[in-house]
Amino acid sequence: MKIAIVRERFEGENRVAATPETVGKLIGLGATVAVERGAGSGSRITDAEYEAAGATLAADAPTALSGADVVLTVRRPAASMLAGVNPGALVIGALDPYGNEADIAALAQAGVTAVSMEFMPRITRAQVMDILSSQANLAGYQGVIEAAAVFDRALPMMMTAAGTVRPAKAFVMGAGVAGLQAIATAKRLGAVVSATDVRPAAKEQVESLGAKFIAVEDEEFRQAETAGGYAKQMSAEYQAKQAELTAQHIAKQDIVITTALIPGRAAPRLISREMVESMAPGSVIVDLAAERGGNVELTQPGRVVEHNGVTIIGYTNVQGRIPTTASQLYARNLLAFVETLIDKTEKRLAINWDDELVKATVLTRDGAVVHPNFASAVPAAGGPVTEVKPAPAPSSAAVEAKDAAVKIGASGATTARKGKAAAKVAVPAMADPPKKAQPGVEQSLPGAVEPAPSPRKRAAIKKAERVIDTAADAAAKSGARKPPVRKIATEAVSDASATTKRTRKPAAPKGTE
Numbered sequence: 001m002k003i004a005i006v007r008e009r010f011e012g013e014n015r016v017a018a019t020p021e022t023v024g025k026l027i028g029l030g031a032t033v034a035v036e037r038g039a040g041s042g043s044r045i046t047d048a049e050y051e052a053a054g055a056t057l058a059a060d061a062p063t064a065l066s067g068a069d070v071v072l073t074v075r076r077p078a079a080s081m082l083a084g085v086n087p088g089a090l091v092i093g094a095l096d097p098y099g100n101e102a103d104i105a106a107l108a109q110a111g112v113t114a115v116s117m118e119f120m121p122r123i124t125r126a127q128v129m130d131i132l133s134s135q136a137n138l139a140g141y142q143g144v145i146e147a148a149a150v151f152d153r154a155l156p157m158m159m160t161a162a163g164t165v166r167p168a169k170a171f172v173m174g175a176g177v178a179g180l181q182a183i184a185t186a187k188r189l190g191a192v193v194s195a196t197d198v199r200p201a202a203k204e205q206v207e208s209l210g211a212k213f214i215a216v217e218d219e220e221f222r223q224a225e226t227a228g229g230y231a232k233q234m235s236a237e238y239q240a241k242q243a244e245l246t247a248q249h250i251a252k253q254d255i256v257i258t259t260a261l262i263p264g265r266a267a268p269r270l271i272s273r274e275m276v277e278s279m280a281p282g283s284v285i286v287d288l289a290a291e292r293g294g295n296v297e298l299t300q301p302g303r304v305v306e307h308n309g310v311t312i313i314g315y316t317n318v319q320g321r322i323p324t325t326a327s328q329l330y331a332r333n334l335l336a337f338v339e340t341l342i343d344k345t346e347k348r349l350a351i352n353w354d355d356e357l358v359k360a361t362v363l364t365r366d367g368a369v370v371h372p373n374f375a376s377a378v379p380a381a382g383g384p385v386t387e388v389k390p391a392p393a394p395s396s397a398a399v400e401a402k403d404a405a406v407k408i409g410a411s412g413a414t415t416a417r418k419g420k421a422a423a424k425v426a427v428p429a430m431a432d433p434p435k436k437a438q439p440g441v442e443q444s445l446p447g448a449v450e451p452a453p454s455p456r457k458r459a460a461i462k463k464a465e466r467v468i469d470t471a472a473d474a475a476a477k478s479g480a481r482k483p484p485v486r487k488i489a490t491e492a493v494s495d496a497s498a499t500t501k502r503t504r505k506p507a508a509p510k511g512t513e
């Protein structure tokens, strides 16, 4: 039973699908593990560490993959790369099949069994294998860190001898795993946090973290959750009401983090150009849905842009910006699943094709696309083998994360450091005045006094804590060593020639508020 781990080919991907810890455990299960040299370098894992864990180092990918029964991967590999694996070999990773049906068909044609970890059912047994949760949790955390890094002001309220400075206001749109972690992180940094979601269950989770919940709570909202706990596609009418409600709120925010997703669909558009223009210069939006088209009209996936002084961060792999932690958790998710595929006494692969985890995640088998969601992706005989689409190339200059933003607007794309004038924002009042609800629309703007939590609310609090703590607990148990300080390659900007290094200017004295 040979398991192969190769260096990720997707540009800008620094994560790796196995760590020395998981390699050691895979070997304990009876596998031999081949690791391509350099596979862990993006996550600060050396070849020597893999070797010490018992892996065999391979000089290149074909050597690592030759005769493999299992390939562990972060991104979907090109079918052409898998030529040397054993027939029917399992290729397990975040295969991102929606919109990439031709690539899935090519994997079927290559004779491998492609397993898409994103489709892992959200049942108790599979929580430890949930890559969406582990990675979204980190994205939610890192999204706030990215925002704080480019925000020109402090997040917490500052009470000093020179006076008091008001805390920053942060609004989180979409309170799933990433959103709840973003709320918790922004709260820890001292911001005043509010959040919205279309799922009714999110309301109590948001409030349990000390944030305000803001949503149109009509009948459609009350029904807006699938049995799997995901959001449903909302009607155009609901989206219009939601946009009206959030528009006035957004105008008063300093930081907005958007995380709204609907499985298998383009990200819902939540923030229009006008809404961006309503924000004060110096505000920051982080669009964590950028990879799926973005929640913000002005998001440019993979880029940081500036519009009227508002910075819009559209990184498409935010979890990949903390690759060491992301790899640790991702590798454990994969290990937990692989364990279920191995007969521990006989020390060989023994896949139960009727297991609900296997049925839900297997995309291709015996040369055919077998997953019901991709029934139309039939491999054409002798059809093309498509390559993985690369992410936008990072800027050649490896610079610190705080780079110049690309300014967008009527005048076209020009690079501009946020002007000093822009940093002097007109500070809006701290509290959002209650708005009048539309007729027939209930509205939630929690008051200052919180009643004692009901049993239902206590259950919701527990659930919220469980969701955001799962990945944190896993990280703590791993005894992760802290990665050394290092430079981070920036995302591409639309005009690479105009890229300039953004350096922190000495802080201009801010007016006390």
Ligand code: NAD
Residues within 6 Å of the ligand: 122, 123, 124, 126, 127, 130, 132, 133, 136, 173, 174, 175, 176, 177, 178, 179, 196, 197, 198, 199, 201, 202, 228, 229, 230, 231, 234, 259, 260, 261, 262, 263, 268, 270, 467
């Ligand atoms: P997701 O990534 O699919 O979406 C992110 C959030 O965006 C969701 O909360 C969704 O409701 C919200 N959203 C969608 N459209 C929106 C709109 N128009 N406006 C505002 N918000 C919008 O979601 P997720 O992070 O995967 O979490 C979905 C649910 O699954 C949550 O309830 C989460 O707690 C639950 N969950 C369960 C398990 C488990 O039981 N094993 C694991 C992880 C998450």
